Structure formats: structure tokens, C-alpha cells
Amino acid sequence: MSNVEQSNTNDQKLQKSLTPTLLWGLGVGYVISGMYFGWNLGLEKGGTLGMAIATFFVIILYIAFSLSYAELACAIPQAGGAFDYANRALGKKWGFLAGMAQNIEFLFAPPAIAVGIGAYFNAVFPQIPITAVAISAYLIFTLLNILGTKLASTFELVITIFAVLGLIVFWYIAFPKFESKNLIINALPNGFSGAFAALPFAIWFFLGIEGLANVAEESNNPQKDITWGFGSAMATLVVLCLLTFVAAVGINGWESIVYKTDGSISDSPLPMAMSKIMSDTSRVYQLIVGIGTFGLIASFHGLVLAAGRATFEFGRAGNAPAFIGKVHPKFKTPANALLLNMVFGIVALLSNSTADIIILSAFGALTMYIFSMVSLLVLRKKEPNLTRPFRVPFYPISPIIALIIASVALVAMIIYNFNLSLVYFGILVGSFVVANFLVRRIS
Template sequence: MNLLKVLGPVHVWALGVGIVLVGEFMGWNYGVGKGGAFGALIAAWVIGLLYTCVAMIDSEVTSTVAAAGGQYAQAKHTIGPLMAFNVGLYLVLAYTMLEAADVQVVGQLVQIGIGRIDPEGAAVLHAEWWWSFTILSLMFLAWLNYRGVLMTLTVNFIITAAAFASILILFFGVQGWDPDAQLMHEGLLTDLPYGWLGVIASLHFGIWYYLGIEGTCQAAEEVRSPGRALPLGTMTGIITLLIAAALTWYLACGMLPWEYIGWDLELAPLYDAAKITGSPLLETVLFIGTLFSAIASANGCINDAARAWFSMGRDRYLPAWFSAVHPRYRTPFRSIIFLIPVAAIFALKVPLAQIITFSILSGLLNYTFMPINVWKFRKMWPLGSIRRGYEHPFHPIPAIVLMILCLTTFFAVYLGYGRQLLAMMAFYIIISIWFSLRRYQFVRRADQFTMNWPRPKGY
């Protein structure tokens, strides 16, 4: 039984931007602590270039390889089983860790909201009662994904648009076009406090502005017109995020000291910026926007992680039990349910900055694969040999730029989280050995090549 083809460009935009927009409300600010306000701004635009390359490359390959699994499905066709297995794991861990970070924020925000509405009642709450709000939100979103992709991404479109609108409302509320109204950039901003090494270190969390936009690829098997919907939804999504990232930095760094923004315990800079305006309306709008962004991100992550896990089960990279499709809702329900406890454990037990780092590292490994993938793809099937939904321009410049930026960002992660980076690399090496020795025997190589293409050039 196959997944339903019911999605259009709006749903692709809602999936990509919905996953990522939470990065404008929280997480990016840890980069300010690494490199100062200007260091974080430089990182935002450098990483924005990285993700523009990701969006261009993904739009071409995914609109051509229109199958659930995104980059995992691409790796099957261009490189081989071992690479595909690793890419599938990169995707699942990146989305599952991001989902865990999102629901942790949701739980804490709900408890903060209760404290704002009823301070006396909030005082009764145990310090860790946010756990229950986290689990409830995770269960609700799992149910929503279980019931169908069209409803899931329609909801995502509504709450993502509302979250993006809240950033615009804050901009107009503080008269962002007038530097002398409420913004105080001249008094708050300093030079690079840690030099250019700090700028490189801040690249690590600059990724949080955009991490997950490549998740639009997971909808490839469920869109009505992959050649149109995927490039349109992905490219408009990255444009939306570039605008949101610029506004976020401009507003937060114009109203809050950079030392406070980069503080490890600072949860939601835009919400805090709204609070100091003295406007209850702006405070309420930004609280709702922050909450909606985290919910939308977790919702999209459940969708994407389950599709990647489902695809690996369908190809026997994992037990075929995970490839089941619900007979009524036509969703990969077993994969959805299986990954929820993993996200819950990390959300409840691991600090936010570490969860973010786990997600970023898995995402970076995936982005490092993309230049290799597009080089192989263009070499095996040159332009004109097969029909493409989109052809990204200036090849191979985007692939070269993407590889250089990925390697630089790995160094940035190593500066702050070297042990986690080495531990993740060791994990992927060990799991690759396990796959080669134990699981590869179940893979059906002939069943993987689902595209009706001519024989690759040179083969």
C-alpha cells in the first residue's frame, strides 16, 4: 500500500519553514554567546549561503528522485547501500533530536505561561511539571501525524504563518524602521568580543536559523506534482527563513544586551524583547508565536523522521515491520509511534543546547553528503539524459561552496562540543560496521531502483 499524493506547494512550504522557524525564536542565540552580536550576524548570513546551496541542490535532485526518504532515496540511486543507510540515520536523528528540543521548549513555555496568568497557581507547580506538558504535546502531535499527512501539514501551514506574522508584528510594534524609537543598537552592540575565532565558533548555532529546510524532500512521494511543488516550496521557504533570520537578529540585538542573549539559560530572546517593550499585546503575541513555532517544528519533524524510517524499512535496511502503511489514514503509523519514545527521553533528560548540537551534527553530516551526491548525479545522468523537475544553476559552484562551508562548520562545532562530535562520528562508524556485517544481507538491491531511467553514463 502506497502513501497518498495529496500535497501541494503550500504544504511543502509549511513542512520546510514549519520545521525551521523555531530557530528564529530560540537556539540561534547561543551563537551570540560564542561570537558576540556581530559574530552571530556574520554566521547567520554565511550559514544562509550554505542553506541556499542546500535548497538549490535538493530542489533539483529531489524533484527528479520523487520518493519518500529524501536524501536517503537519492543516496540509493547515486552512491550505494552503505551511504544510503548512513544518510537515512542522519535524517532520522537530526529530525528526532530537533523534535525533542521543540517539545522541551513547548513544555517550559506552557509552564511560563501559567505563571504569567496565575502566579499563585504556578507557585504550586513542581519545578519539573513542564515534563507533563512536554509529553502531552508530543502525544497530541503523534496522533495528528497518525491521522494523515494532509491534515498535519494544513495545521502546520496555519500555525507557521501565525508564528512568522508575530515577528512582523514585533517589528512594526517597536517601529523597527526608526532606530531612535525603541531599538538601541548603538548602545548595545560592540565589536567582535572574541575576534574572528568567535565568529567561526558561532557558525555552529547559526545553523539553527535554517536547520530542517531540507525536510521538504520527505514529502516527495506525497505531493501531486513533484517537479513543481518541491522546488517552489523549498525555494520560497529558504527566502522566508532568510528574511526571518535578519529580522530576528535586528530586533533581539537592538533591545537586549548581547551578553544576555547568549546566556546559556536564555530560552526565547524574541519573547523577552517583547516583554521589555511594556506592551501586553506584543508580549502575548510573541508568546503565542514562540509556542506555535515550536509546535510546528515538532509536528514537521515527526512527519519527516517517520518517512525516512519508513523508507529504510521498505527497502529492508531496517526490519520490514516499519514499512507498514495504515489501511485507512495511509500514514507510516508504526514508524511514527516507534520514534516518539526516543524523542521523549531526550526531551526530558538532556539539556537544550546539547540536544540542539546532536541535531546539528547529524544535519551537517547530511549536508556534507549533498555535494558528493549532486556531483555523482550530474555525472551519471547529465543534463538532457533524464527529465528533471528543476535544474539548479552555476553547477558545480554551489556544491563546492557547500562542501567548504560544511567543513568550516565542523571545525566550529569541534571548538565548543569536540567530545560530542567525536562520539557521533564513532557512533556512525560502529553502526556502519554493523550494517555491513549483519543487515546488508537483507537488502534487496534490485528493488531500490524505482526510477525509470536509462543506464547511467559510463556503466
């Protein structure tokens, strides 16, 4: 390679700046909004018991998946995550589909969270429109991510710590009012089929943890630090999930954190739970809601960061217009990809359908999980000598468990959300057709 070619290649590399602590902050931050909102929509489908069953299997899925995904991230530390793994294991066509599934997940998750941020702000400042707050969040945090990864990830760590503290304060207030009888009120309103319908919202509890793989290229020591990041973040999130679920439902039953007084669906379950304990005009209530907003901001900001890397890698590999795969010459961040994602995200949030956006994101996530687990199994046979600083425990049981649960969940989601599945697969297949026949042939 000539000096000029080497220089051009280096120009498109992302800056290494992430430490183990920052990776923990990113891992928890990507996901923590799932504790603050969105999951309560699953209660409408399955009730307390149906949502609990769905969450139980989803926790197993994510533990098995995150350990398996850590092996892939350490062996192939590139910004594309699942796209790069499937590309290497299964070929460019399957790699394209895996990458698009990942893009759909990361494109639809942030607008859903942006609406949640708006809803939390609106709970304290009802004069401020939800949509205005959501769009402002996109503008502010896209700019922050453009200015630098170290700055963005340090900010993520700080607000993630605040978000965890917010949940701890919520538990402190909620558990003295907890009554176990509230957990069994109308616990299975739609029978056991409700557990299947609740799956995408149980997935929302943990959706986004895989974003750690997309910053592997920017880790100081990816072969060591990414494993620690996945493990420590997942352990933290399981504890947060279980305590938040039980505390919120145990105050006054699941319906009190799903339905507003006018019968509409709420995007702010924890404030609704607290309103059963204290006045929504009290300083304590407003303080906790304010802290809770940090949880939403942490996930929104973190997923904006991960989405930018996934889209950037798609462009850098030639599967999208070349400008998407360009690094900002000064800040060494994927500025063009971040701006493009912002435009798509704002269009999505203007649809005013949080549940549908969450479901589309979950479709993308499950598809990506399936591709990733297949890639892991194939690479173990195809490239046995590939350097693997971390190997998933209990191989091949762990990736197979993740693969089976993800596959069953995907089928269940198609059955219970058939029209949205047509939209999802239309985007997935349509993008492949456009890329393969109108832009360039994927061989």
C-alpha cells in the same frame, strides 16, 4: 510483477495530497522555530558579531544547498530524501550513512523544539512544568501525523501563518525601541573563533528546510511543486531570520536575551527581549508569547512529519526492522516510524540539555548536506540522462559552494564540540556496524 505483488507494493506507498501552498507552509514551518529560540545560544559563543558572521555564511550555505537539493528532490521524489539520493549515486553503504545522518538530524531536532515549547508555555504559565508540556506535544502531534498527511499539512499551514504573524508583531513592538549601539556591546567576546563556535546555532536558524524533500512522494506534482516550495520557503526564512536577529539584539544587547537573572541560559529569547519593553504580566506580552508558541509548534510538528518519512524509508529499504517501513492500512501514514521516533525523542528531551541536542542535530544535518551535494555531482556524471525537471542554477558552482561551507562547518563543530562529535560519530558508525554485521550485510 504479479497482481498480488503490485498490490503489496501499493500498500506501502504514501498518499499524494500536498499542494504548492501546503509545501510552502511545510518549508517555513519546519524551520520557523529557529527564529523563536535556540539561535540565541550562539550569541553566548560569538556575541553579536560572531553570530552575524556565522549566520552570513550559513545563509549562503542554505541558499546554495536548497537549490541543489531541489534538483535531487525533483529528479528522485522519494520519502527517504538524502538516503535515496546517496543510495543511487554512491551505493548502499554510503546511502546507509547518509540516511542515518538524516535520521539523527530529524530525531534530535524535535526534542530540542519540544523543550522550547515547554519554555514558552512556562513563561506565561510558570506552574506548568516544561517537561510535561514537551512530552504532551510529542503525544499530540505524533497522533495528528498518524491520522493523515493532508490533515497534518493543513494544520501546519495554519499555525505557520500564525507564527509568521507573531514575528511581525514582535518586530512592530521591538523596532521602535531598537538602538544600533546595542548591536556593538561586547560584540565579539571570544574573538573571531567565536564565529566558528556559533555555527551550529546559526544553522539552527534554517535547519529542517530539507524536510521538504522527504514529502516529495506525497506531492501532487513533485517535479514542479517541490522547486517552488524550496524557493519560496527559503526566501521567506532569510527575511524572517535577519529581521528577528536585529530586532531582538537591538533592544538591550545580546546578553539580555541569553542570560536569565539567575545567570542560567534561556530557551525563550523573544520573551526576554520583550520583558525589557513591557511587564511580563501584561496582556500584550502574554499574547505575543502565546502566538510565538505557534512558531515552535509549527517546526516541531513539521519535523515530526519529516522524521517519520525518513525513518519509514529506512525501514522500507530494509535497513531497519521491517515493521518500521509499514504504512498504516487505514490512514496511509508511516505510523510505526512516527511512534518509534516519539519514544527516542522523549528519551532525548529528558536529558535536559537543549544546546547539546541542537549540536547533535546540526552534526547530522551537515553530514547529510555533504552526502547530498556529493550525490548531486556524481549523478550529473553517472546519470546524465536522468530526468531533471529542475536544474540548480550555476552548476557546479552552487553545490560546490554548499559542499565547501558544510565541510568547513563540520570540521569547526568537531573542534569546538569534540566530546559531542564522539557521541555523534559513535551513533553513526555503530548503527552501520549493527546493520552490516548483525542485521544484514549492506552490499
